[in-house]
Amino acid sequence: MARYTIGMDFGTLSGRAILVDVKTGEEKGASVYEYPHAVMENALPGGKKLPVDYALQDPQDYLDALTHIVPDLLAQTGVSPDDVIGVGIDFTACTVLPVDAQGTPLCFSDEYKDDPLAWVQLWKHHGAQDYANRLTRIAEEQGETFLGRYGGKASSESLFPRLWKIAVEDPKLYDAMDEYVEAGDWLVRILTGSDTRNSCAAGYKALWSKQDGYPSKAFFKALDPKLENVIADKLKAPVQSIGTRAGAIDGKGARLTGLNVGTAVSTAIVDAHSGVPGTLQEVAENQMLFIMGTSGCQMLLSKSEKVVPGVFGMVEDGMMPGFIGYEAGQSCLGDHYDWFVKNCVPEEYAIAAKQRGMNLHQYLTEKAARLAPGETGLLALDWWNGNRSILIDNDLTGLILGMRLTTKPEDIYRTLIEATAFGTRVIIDNFEAAGVQVDKIFATGGICQKNPMLMQIFSDITGRPIGIGGSEYGPALGAAVFGALAAGSERGGYDSVFDATKVMANLTDTVYTPIPKNVAVYDKLFSEFMKLHDYFGRGGNDVMKRLKKIQEDAIASKA
């Protein structure tokens, strides 16, 4: 008799769920729910205006997604809740909200509904940048070493700068909250009543490590006396490893979803990280998963624990139990190609593409695929959205050079793709230079399934074979794997993640292999890329930063 798990993936703009056959890995159906409030960047639902750099969400959207996608999936597939043995949830992070003792978001209350800081701060909320900078400085002054696990810098996309800001600027809210929780953990609590904090988000986004736990009380006191007991006060739920059972669906969870009471629910995981169990079938050290979305993430499973400069996070058990998980990233990937297609492709191409029944990506790819490596004469730095790894510098900006009057749109399109692949190679080379080995690369995300030319370029430029994940919902599939682990073999699931991924992870037979003559050309171009990378990125010429300052002044002078 077939047994199923449900993997739920809560992204930036929608919640998605898939139902997976635990013994075959087959995806039986999928359901998507777009958040009505999407990302609130200008105003709260009640009309209150937001400062710049804010990116908030409404937790009600998550609940509405939950109550839509799970029943829809059951109805669509005709699968009985009796045959659903487990559920897993992945979620964007750091995506955090303050809740009361019952787990109710404070933004649901009349008292706080007009308080921006009471709402969910989405991963890309940058309202606490000042606090992040101060945290870095104080950690350095105090001789703390934990930032070594995060490339040496605290990010505004992490928990403590945000919580510190609330403590200072909104003390009443700080005092009123019972906990400051990741949205993924909050949804697990909604379904099960169990209050947990997943090791993935705690590790990558809240300075926690398996060996040392959170930073010391002394450190938090150095930030602000009010924060001395912040862990006991506001992060009291136990950190629980990903891939373990957080609890089981309770009465409330059953009412919301239509699942049976007692159905196993796994600990939450961060969405990108969940792509690892969704894609890697033979889990082993030195494997890298490249998640190709609007931005790019490089997830590396390792047994060696090194300080790798410019890496975004290094967490034991962070993406797979038993491994050190390193996370590096590129701040734009699909967004980069989309920027070009939206802003820089002439009408003539748009018309020709329509006549051919293609979208512009397909049309440009067809033309760009006819070019040999080096034939464009162009080179670009892929910093259109700053540089996440390995420079960790949001003030860097894009560059392209080599243009002539004969340069065509497809030349530039190919060059931007090559630039992102060079950016990936910088990350891989940086791991290896720090003594962390990268053997095999796998990729997941729509881009890698749709664009063979692009993947060949990534293989040629990194000089490594790249295996391609097969699921359209890689992170959701990873969550489904963890749902099967939460259920355990007794209930028809798995006890070992290695056994589970062998069956359930979705890896196709497609492997892109480097073509030696392309590699030779790209090696030359990469050395040119690195010269520009270091010149503009490491202080040789800070023109990009100065331009940004001149721009800010120009805008201010118009106001």
Place this chain on the structure above:
Amino acid sequence: MARYTIGMDFGTLSGRAILVDVKTGEEKGASVYEYPHAVMENALPGGKKLPVDYALQDPQDYLDALTHIVPDLLAQTGVSPDDVIGVGIDFTACTVLPVDAQGTPLCFSDEYKDDPLAWVQLWKHHGAQDYANRLTRIAEEQGETFLGRYGGKASSESLFPRLWKIAVEDPKLYDAMDEYVEAGDWLVRILTGSDTRNSCAAGYKALWSKQDGYPSKAFFKALDPKLENVIADKLKAPVQSIGTRAGAIDGKGARLTGLNVGTAVSTAIVDAHSGVPGTLQEVAENQMLFIMGTSGCQMLLSKSEKVVPGVFGMVEDGMMPGFIGYEAGQSCLGDHYDWFVKNCVPEEYAIAAKQRGMNLHQYLTEKAARLAPGETGLLALDWWNGNRSILIDNDLTGLILGMRLTTKPEDIYRTLIEATAFGTRVIIDNFEAAGVQVDKIFATGGICQKNPMLMQIFSDITGRPIGIGGSEYGPALGAAVFGALAAGSERGGYDSVFDATKVMANLTDTVYTPIPKNVAVYDKLFSEFMKLHDYFGRGGNDVMKRLKKIQEDAIASKA
């Protein structure tokens, strides 16, 4: 009674003529004839294929233009040939052809009609680059100083490398030609029977100077023993100053044009240089004329004779009798903006522009004009077609940096305009650093009349007022001025160029004046521009040249 002159301007793709009232400067009419063969880059009319870098023309096109535009102009305006007192001709240069003793082009003969080198080599023909390089080297070895007048380098866009190539590779043609003549001088000979060589083309394109004449026999012998007597053999016509009378229309000239026998014809002049008498009303030293076409030329009248590095040519009497004329240039200007509009503007903009009844330049300009200096956050190097001044390096290519995901097409458009203005400022600063003063700037060409935003940017970036020429046909108007000088006051024309330009040159009242707060921002951006200019243009990082080499190899490896 009104008296008229006709100015004829032979450009790259067409011949144009205007008829001008000598006493009022009024342009009474214009006629344009497009060359049927345009530029022959792939094959001769008989089908013979051409090597790369060739750009040839058919001299019959010039004759056909001549016999069309002058009669058309007379018919259009109803002006009697009796009232046309003089004719002037400007022509692209170095645009040269071999002729026999009667002045007939050798390409008209059956024997040479399939010989590419027997046709007109257009200014942008680069088939003799190797000979240009060797000429530079030998001049240096021989301690010759004349290249100091040309920025230190012989150009493939000049006469002797081309003639040398013919002597070596096509000796029969070399022996068969009676002269190797500029097309402008050839047309003067067609009209008058007088065989002259104008001081402008001889100076800028054939190493001649008023003080020293051509290089020595010893130098030409060092190039090639066969060239020892090249001046006496192939350039025997006397060099005659621009602004003087070359002769008068003879019977043949009258048959071709419908003008009266005896009508004065001035010495030819190079087209860009002819813009100077067509625009500058109060001719004085330290005035610069900026000719804004597909490429840009900076023409500077001076009394000081200095070696200015990176200047394209310095010729006494080269553009105005009594002045040293310095010519500097930018390899692309209008072409640069056109490249962007053709290749990089999205369909959405094209549709919106059409709805507004605007072309894309107008639409982008409207949007770009709303931006303050510095607001784009971008910076570009304007080397899409190499760099003519002050680096004299065709292997340099374009660069743009500062792009983010929020960068819009109008940001880039404005930045490319700013880049060309920075390129102009580099040229001006370079003159002044060499001790050659630049006081006033004037501009001519369609761009400066059509785009106030662009001209304000040029004024803000150069920090100087810019007066705007009013004629749509600036060079043709300069030729008409010289036609009036050829006629002389006796026949109703002028004896002094200063008197003639006061009346006939067309300068509007429009002057763009630098806006101090813009100047302050652009000064900052210019110092950033210069850092990049010197880093990429003076050997700090020769990535552009290496990319070009990689590109050539890539194309070769596909073949």
